[in-house]
Amino acid sequence: MSIVKEIQQSVKESLASLFNQPFTEKDFQVNQIKQEFEGDYTVVMFSLIKTLKLSPDFLGNQLGEHLIKNYPQLFSGYHIIKGFLNLTVADAYWFALLQKNYNDVCFGKKVMNGKKVMVEYSSPNTNKPLHLGHLRNNFLGWSVAEILKANGYEVIKSCIVNDRGIHICKSMIAWQLFANGATPQTTNTKGDHFVGEYYVKFNDEYKLQVEALIGKGVNKEEAEKEAPIMKAAKEMLLDWEAGKPEIIELWKTMNSWVYAGFDITYKRIGSDFDVTYYESNTYLLGKRTVEEGLAKGIFNKEEDNSVWIDLTNDGLDKKIVQRKDGTSVYITQDIGLAQDKYNEYKIDQSIYVIGDEQNYHMKVLKLIAEKLGLPNAANIFHLSYGMVELPTGKMKSREGTVVDADDMVDEMLATAQKHTEELGKVKDFTAEELKELYDTIGLGAMKFYLLRVDPKKKMVFNPEESIDFHGFTGPFVQYTHARIKSILRKLGGTRQEKLQAGTLLPLEKDVIVTIEQFSSVLEKAAAEHNPSEIANFVFNLAKIFNSFYTEHSIANAETAEKKQLRLQLATMTANVLKSGMQLLGIKVPERM
């Protein structure tokens, strides 16, 4: 049980016995005490004062005395300031906690709870390479999956590849028109970038054709429909859904190029999936479901043969689920996918890590699933995250301001190398060890940077300033870990020695008090699907440890007893930093 829960429990029991009436946790608050005041945790008594009609001093003294007398293993003192009862937790409590857990690498994690959750993330389109926004998605999805695992859930990581649709046909058409048979091999280009170039070419050509038509007096709307290259793409989509062999052949070839490119990127950034779904499969079940929905009267067919659902009674609009030419749209495949996921895994919750620009889409999807009576409709959860923007605004491919994922990783690794070489602390490393270290630090900096912000909020990335290696960053936490490891190596590790419960110095206590909160932080991070809780926590712990480290020597501690205490403190800090960072997908080095 966490210390906060222990305090709540003890206060509840004390109030009941003192005033002979029942109280709950809601009648008072237990908060950590601010630095300026003496003590560790405070009981906020204002509402108790009101209901009991007692003075703060009287209530505080009654409660304080009772707590000290009846829970001596928990409390060693109290102060009353206004309506706050400030409690000092007994050093013996912290000693016991440290003694019991300092070597437990699973500290804070929960046992399996029997619940199964799927986390879908990444979900790339096969017409262009990944950019900085995708990185936020990948890191977020991966981390949330790990956080849920640490809280006892069985987690299945999934990925839906948006491998069909008009956007794919666009890059295919452009390749046919402009490539002259070029391939990633002949041009020595990474497959996803290669295909992405043709998607850009399509858009350029389309724009030219539309402008040309407008120049001939065609109105804009008509011109956009009649541009030959767009018509060709639409025809190709029809041919694709009809299974025309040469189209399927080209589609497979171009997708295989993209997958080869993605694989390289995923491997570098450490994204992995237990199952990969393809829209080219899931849309079929979606189409069948549309037929069933039509039969049930949930969807309706217009005169032009397009199929719609009317959600105006639910405060939303009408939504198309199938085009007039019979081909399926984005949401059609999602209707199929939701069922595929449940049928295969019988999951208790289905989490979709998708940008907040699709809030409306996901709301519609969930509503449609409910109306269709799909078994897991209620368990669909959209983990919506904000866009990554530049100081100048949104990233725009047309203006060339998109920050490419591969470029970003390259740059981070180069920066890690530069800093490491400047500091010159690992000159004895082999080439292989150095490469691994640059990976650890460079990716660590990038992941931490993207995960330290609340996922719900949009965030600004300034390429000019680049990603820092000091302060609230991944390398800061990694460095703290490396320093501890260095001490443990030099002092030969920590002995399993029983400590006499003595007195803790303030900085020693700060460290253990912070460590104790790890488990609660894990719970909160899982409940809110929010890795930034973990990032904030590990940074805070590292910072507090660094203060302690600067002020007190471990190797030359005042007594042998103190030395052991501090070794255990350091060991436990390293363990918790490592497991916290692991939940963010970040490795911690032994040396750096």
Place this chain on the structure above:
RNA sequence: GGUCCGGUAGCUCAGUUGGAUAGAGCAUCAGCCUUCUAAGCUGAGGGUCAUUGGUUCGAAUCCAAUCCGGAUCACCA
């Protein structure tokens, strides 16, 4: 226009069942390496918590109105 989200230090961000004098990092300034890794530590300056009103012992936090920014409402995905 409808719906949703946001506005906290020069910049990037923390800060919810309403609690004490609103916190970090970066940047700026002043200190700290003959002692366990200075990618570190200590300190200083920096705030109309968008604005106004309300609710109460107490509001960055809850309510209302206003201002500003963004997303979305496609036979794109």
